[in-house]
Amino acid sequence: MAKSAILGLGHYVPSKVVTNDDLAQRFETSDEWIQQRTGIVERRYIEESGIGASDLAVPAVKNACDDAGIAVSDIDAIIFATLSPDHFFPGSGCFLQKKLGLPGVPALDIRNQCSGFLYGLQIADAWVRAGMYRRIALVGCEVHSTGLDFSNEGRDVTVLFGDGAACAIVGPTEDESRGVIDVEVHADGAGAELLWIEAASSAHDPRITHEMIDQGLQYPNMNGKQVFRWATEKMPEVSLSVLERNGLTTADIDLLVPHQANRRINELVARKLDLPAEKVVHNIQRFGNTTAASIPLALSEAIQQGRAKQGDLILLAAFGSGFTWGAGLCRL
Numbered sequence: 001m002a003k004s005a006i007l008g009l010g011h012y013v014p015s016k017v018v019t020n021d022d023l024a025q026r027f028e029t030s031d032e033w034i035q036q037r038t039g040i041v042e043r044r045y046i047e048e049s050g051i052g053a054s055d056l057a058v059p060a061v062k063n064a065c066d067d068a069g070i071a072v073s074d075i076d077a078i079i080f081a082t083l084s085p086d087h088f089f090p091g092s093g094c095f096l097q098k099k100l101g102l103p104g105v106p107a108l109d110i111r112n113q114c115s116g117f118l119y120g121l122q123i124a125d126a127w128v129r130a131g132m133y134r135r136i137a138l139v140g141c142e143v144h145s146t147g148l149d150f151s152n153e154g155r156d157v158t159v160l161f162g163d164g165a166a167c168a169i170v171g172p173t174e175d176e177s178r179g180v181i182d183v184e185v186h187a188d189g190a191g192a193e194l195l196w197i198e199a200a201s202s203a204h205d206p207r208i209t210h211e212m213i214d215q216g217l218q219y220p221n222m223n224g225k226q227v228f229r230w231a232t233e234k235m236p237e238v239s240l241s242v243l244e245r246n247g248l249t250t251a252d253i254d255l256l257v258p259h260q261a262n263r264r265i266n267e268l269v270a271r272k273l274d275l276p277a278e279k280v281v282h283n284i285q286r287f288g289n290t291t292a293a294s295i296p297l298a299l300s301e302a303i304q305q306g307r308a309k310q311g312d313l314i315l316l317a318a319f320g321s322g323f324t325w326g327a328g329l330c331r332l
């Protein structure tokens with residue numbers, strides 16, 4: 001059975017920088033509150049209306065193909081992880097496939113929020129091992145900024161999120177010294193309503209009403225304390241589990257690339273895993289939480305900055321809405 005590897009990575013963020021002070025112009029918050037609670041200094045938003053998740057993904061995929069040394073036309077499958085799709089249906093993968101000019105190439109959308117990249121990596125790894133595809137574009141991409149509540153009611157969530165895209169090209173490798181080692185993912189729907197968007201909903205007839213809009217049900221709603229508690233428990237737990245089942249320990253890890261939801265969460269996770277600060281990637285200060293894009297974006301940057309190099313053992317870990325969580329191990 002062929003082993004899979006991340007053959008290339010690329011990312012793209014829109015040019016519009018939105019600082020904490022910019023947000024403080026729109027609702028009651030402060031740079032100090034946001035930095036102290038989350039570590040976020042600024043995030044990116046799309047420059048103008050009309051740019052959807054699939055549009056942001058196009059340059060990220062092209063950058064990943066360049067990094068992998070392949071042409072876009074070599075891509076033989078797309079996995080698109082997002083919670084902010086261009087439309088209710090069809091999936092953003094289909095829009096991306098059209099924009100990349102890849103007619104006939106299968107496009108799978110997955111909706112696993114902040115754990116989307118890890119769920120996608122598990123699927124891509126299995127497809128490669130089964131010999132089904134050789135050049136999978138695994139995309140994580142979000143346009144959050146068009147769906148946030150910029151009133152005081154939504155400020156706890158709105159300060160967290162930013163727009164961004166990243167892509168990993170996943171394919172087979174013969175090289176024994178590199179590759180995806182394992183990915184473990186979980187979910188617990190008991191937490192589904194602790195971080196969610198209630199409407200539009202197929203369970204409502206009609207799916208959305210003016211009344212629901214007046215109540216703000218179209219905006220993300222979060223119990224931040226519960227999410228914090230679960231994330232700091234589940235991310236270390238699943239990280240240790242995936243290490244243990246592969247006969248490894250945290251001492252073997254060269255770099256932890258965690259989902260970027262809150263710097264305090266990741267510092268606590270690193271402490272629980274006994275990992276020194278220099279082995280943990282943080283870029284939340286510049287991008288906020290880009291959900292499905294955050295892990296590949298952080299890994300792509302870490303490689304560009306020389307913090308991760310070929311042969312390094314990388315631990316990926318995420319927790320998010322669903323609740324969903326997971327951890328992955330790969331050698332670059």
Ligand SMILES: CC(C)(COP(=O)(O)OP(=O)(O)OC[C@H]1O[C@@H](n2cnc3c(N)ncnc32)[C@H](O)[C@@H]1OP(=O)(O)O)[C@@H](O)C(=O)NCCC(=O)NCCS
Nearest residue numbers: 029030033037114155156159224225227228261262319320
């Ligand atoms: C969101 C989060 C930063 C809030 O921090 P917290 O310490 O739990 O803060 P609380 O929600 O208890 O709010 C404390 C106070 O700050 C206020 N507040 C909330 N958001 C604010 C903001 N953006 N600016 C200023 N004040 C804010 C609250 O209204 C509350 O005021 P009160 O004490 O007068 O009622 C924190 O809970 C968190 O990061 N949770 C995890 C979220 C996460 O990771 N989500 C993504 C998952 S993938």
